Amino acid sequence: MNDSANEALHDKLQALNEKFADRLEEELAALEQGAERLLLIHEQEQRRQMVIDLHQRLHRLAGTAGTFGFTALGEQSRLLEQRADCWLNAARPSGQALSALTQAIHQLAAAAQTGTLGQAEPLENHEQLPAGCRIYLLEKNVEAGQEMCRTLSNFGYDVLLFPEPHLLQTAIQGQLPDALIVSQHEAELEEVDRLQQTLESPLPLLVIGHHVDFDSQLAAVRAGAKGYFTRPLDVTQLENKLENCLNLQLSEPYRVLIVDDDTDLAARYSLVLRNSQMLVQTLTDPSQLFEVMRAFNPEVVLLDMNMPDFTGLELAQMIRLNDEWLRVTLIYLSGETDINRQMAALLKAGDDFITKPIGDGALTAAVLSHAQRARALSMALSRDSLTGLLKHADIKEQVALEVERALRSGKPASVVMLDLDHFKQVNDQYGHAAGDNVIRSLANLMRQRLRRIDSLGRYGGEEFVAVLPDCNLEQARQIFDEIRQRFSALPFHADSRVFSVSLSAGISETDGHSSSSALLERADQALYAAKHNGRDQVQIALPR
Structure with missing residues (x-):
């Protein structure tokens, strides 16, 4: 190939590289936007779909960036693709790991846009999305701790052993685990208690004590323990308690349907409940009630008592005509203060009466308590009491x-x-x-x-x-x-x-x-x- 042909080829390749660079700006922006939206989503299936989208974008970027001369970008995109893949395949996807992934995506985009990606430290580190929940174990007896790690790993947990409190504290500063297990010594529990108080939300804590006495268990409770065990340790019972604690953390958000013809009021209620991590849908046209009930499958329905052409009582009675919704909790919203009229409505259909106006905290507490009970009832009716599995x-x-x-x-x-x-x-x-x-x-x-x-x-x-x-x-x-x-x-x-x-x-x-x-x-x-x-x-x- 002569020099002119080489130059022509070089020019064409350069043009393609420049075109890719323009496209890259859009792709990086889309990646960052996806990462930002992901942090606002709490419903697990929606979250999973968004991670799938990010995974696909990272996969494309990993395959094309290196071809167009962005070698470091391609390599780092491949690492992030692998981390997203790990999260998608995890038995218990970790919220902390997801936050770390989104942060890494922002770092990648910022470094690529400023041209410092090749100069920066690699985004890869020892931090990988765990195959299961990450547990930190504080145990001075290394041999006993290693045996516990092996057993819990059979259940799918990623357990890291720390023989000293200061090592545990350093690890927590680097990445939060999903739960803590602490072999009880009074000094260690005091340190763990102080550590918990520095966190935005305390970690689920299980304590392994040396005695069954009152004082030992009181110290464990004051440190925030959700479970207390003594030696010889039955690890399978400890795992069962651990699994129950983490199920409370990882359960899907409660689903609440608001039926109110006042659009602004419904929007306010929705915002308040969403801020408490509930999944909320509003309905201002009650004639669409059945379609929305089947599509959204709410656990709690808030019904305005007085709407044009319909009353909340009529809608509640219509819902109760359908056996498939017997487990749904129905709450009336009304300015009605006459206790006799409230009781009459509850006797016909409905489970509670909230009088308007209601404060944000009181609304959240009322809906949350009913949602918890509705889910517990639903679980009790459809789940085996011993295992929690379907009947x-x-x-x-x-x-x-x-x-x-x-x-x-x-x-x-x-x-x-x-x-x-x-x-x-x-x-x-x-x-x-x-x-x-x-x-x-x-x-x-x-x-x-x-x-x-x-x-x-x-x-x-x-x-x-x-x-x-x-x-x-x-x-x-x-x-x-x-x-x-x-x-x-x-x-x-x-x-x-x-x-x-x-x-x-x-x-x-x-x-x-x-x-x-x-x-x-x-x-x-x-x-x-x-x-x-x-x-x-x-x-x-x-x-x-």
């Missing part, structure tokens, strides 16, 4: 829904039938309390290792069912084989005795025409094959 009928319904969805989308879904091996012997040898602990631990382990879009149910006794959307047979087999291995490594305690339990599983996959009952039957047959072949294994159903 038999509800998991069967979920299997049917996922089979229909797989048929429409053309994507596979897998159904897993799982059973504890020799469970009757566990109850006979160690007692039913120990057996309940085994069942609860397996439920917690599966919740930790599976995605939020997966559904889990207790089918009966020691038998469980899981349905995994967009997951084929081989993927499901790998997931549950890992769960099988982790579960068999868990130590269970009954008095001074320690024992372990194994499980067997059978898996079937949607094929475009089989019914949900047929898939459950095939998964059950595969489970029977696993039992027949020696237990402690995962079998997949043969195609028909």
